[in-house]
Amino acid sequence: MSFLTRTMPDGTRALYEWFGAMHTRVDILLRSSAYDYDYLRDTVGIMRQEICEIEKTGNRFDPTSEVSRLNALPAGVKHTLSPRLYDILTLCLRYNKQTEGLFDITVQSKGHSPQTIGGIHIDSDGTYSRDSENIVIDLSGFLKGYALDRVRPVLEERGITDALVNMGNSSIMAMGDVPGPVRNACLTTSGNDSPDRCHIVNPLTGEMIRGKRQVQVVTNSGAEGEAEATRRFISCCL
């Protein structure tokens, strides 16, 4: 993992470490006057592991991921979810309701309609099943924000109060005293950065949203930021 350090005249240490994950780059800046670089680097190591495990669970392009198993599951067959994926899916279903269907992790399904997501069942015993084999769960618009929420407790447990975590520019978390676009919050950007890029589908109409346009939201939770940014991007384009 690549890193750079800088010690300020007052003895404060800044560690900047970055790596590739979730098909993007992750940039982490920690600032501390209490801990040495070894400790700060170990902290980033734990954060990275958490991020990689989230990716390992939720990347549908990785045939060995748990979400790939769900996408290959015969209709009606039950799968006992890992606690991590259980957490992710229940959150996503909740955000689907909260956004009135605009945030939809099944939008990549064959023959998708606003009702498709209703074909997903998560039981209170933690099992998953689906009504149709056409259902495809795609978490790529969610995992980065979710990862921010999962690395925050790592920082808190290790006593780091000043941190900036950037997941590929679109999901950024700033804690404490760090320069950044927000303070003690998450900034999530959703949209197309060029006129020819379009990757967000309106789940209500099935249409790709075109045009260079983006929205930014500031939230406490990164996961919520993903859902809310998606909702606003789609609704402002309606």
Place this chain on the structure above:
Amino acid sequence: MENATINRREFLRGLGIAGAGVLAATSPWLSAFSEVKETAKERCRLGIIGPGSRGQFLMNFIATNPKAEIVAIADIYEPSINAALKIAPDAKVYRDYRQLLADKNVEAVVVATPLNTHYGIVMDAFDAGKHVYCEKTIGYTMEQCYNMYMRHLETGLLFFSGQQRLFDPRYIKAMDMVHKGTFGKVSAVEAYWNRNGDWRREVPSPDLERFINWRLYRESSRGLMSELGCHQLQVGTWALGKLPDRVMGHGGITFWKDGREVHDNVHCIYGYDTGETITYGSVISNKFYGLEEKIMGNLGTVEPENGKYFFEEIAPAPAFLQMLNKWENDLFEELPFAGTSWAPETANVNKGEFLLGERPKADGTSLLTEAFVEAVITGKQPERIAEEGYYASLLCLWGFEAIESGAILPFPEQYKIDYAPYGTKRQDIVS
């Protein structure tokens, strides 16, 4: 004078450090500047022996240093004396360096004569009780270097050599990063210095050929190894933090067949029992790749000469780099990172990052002379500076012997000195 202090302050600020003490582990000789304030009103009196091209270059720095006075020069060549007097008009002129050494007014000497004359002059200087700055390579043989170093220890007199990279901000910064593990495990250092030219000086009359072009003749020079290799081999051991165990080499005169006696292309491989290598090559009939010391770790590469470093995988994000570099002054321009997602396909080619914000205008020579002046005033030999000079000289002469003999030569144990290796991975050298 205000100027010199500003330089030093800017130099340290450029490194992004609070003071010289911060880099003590990676560049301990910077302790030379630790008492700068207390010495503000003092001056040292220097004599220059052999004010030829390098000697005059050094004199130009010393002459502007308010803490130094060039009180004497000694040379055997009138044009050199005349040129030197233009820089230091009040200096007393000697035609025999021994007279300069006998001059009680001289506290310390700078020796910038041809390689083969260093030994006699430096040993005499120590005998005369003078502190010594000797240009690299310090001796013509390994034994001479050893005796010079030992004489320095016995007399307790200062001993500096002309390894200006020790004071070059790019190198200091690069080594700090290397020793912190920024580039991972360093397996190899590839050093080279290529030029395309005959390496000759103009000679006013043929009988002066060997005197002026002393670099080209075996009696006075070890060729490219002693004249160029010395600098770069020191960079290799500085980065790896330890001395090699064996060397092999090859050289020849392949292009400049003009009567010279030293090789116009040389290559050496220095090997470690632990597997690392330092390679050194110098060719003077092709300049395309110029000079560099590529320090190669599994996470990245540093090219201190070029002033850049490169990471193997993903380059650092410009906004985060800006944060690190400008934090001190809270000068954040628009931090350009919030936006739609970064994807590996859109990453640019690896252009590398600058070690220091801007490309420094000068190498470390000015600071090296300043450090010597400070040391003469305080009487304190900065840590490791003599040792670095000694081993830089030893390594190039050892490589020269490998080229001469064609054999794989083990490290010459008889010339080992007490020298604690750098930690190759220092974590937090600041605290």
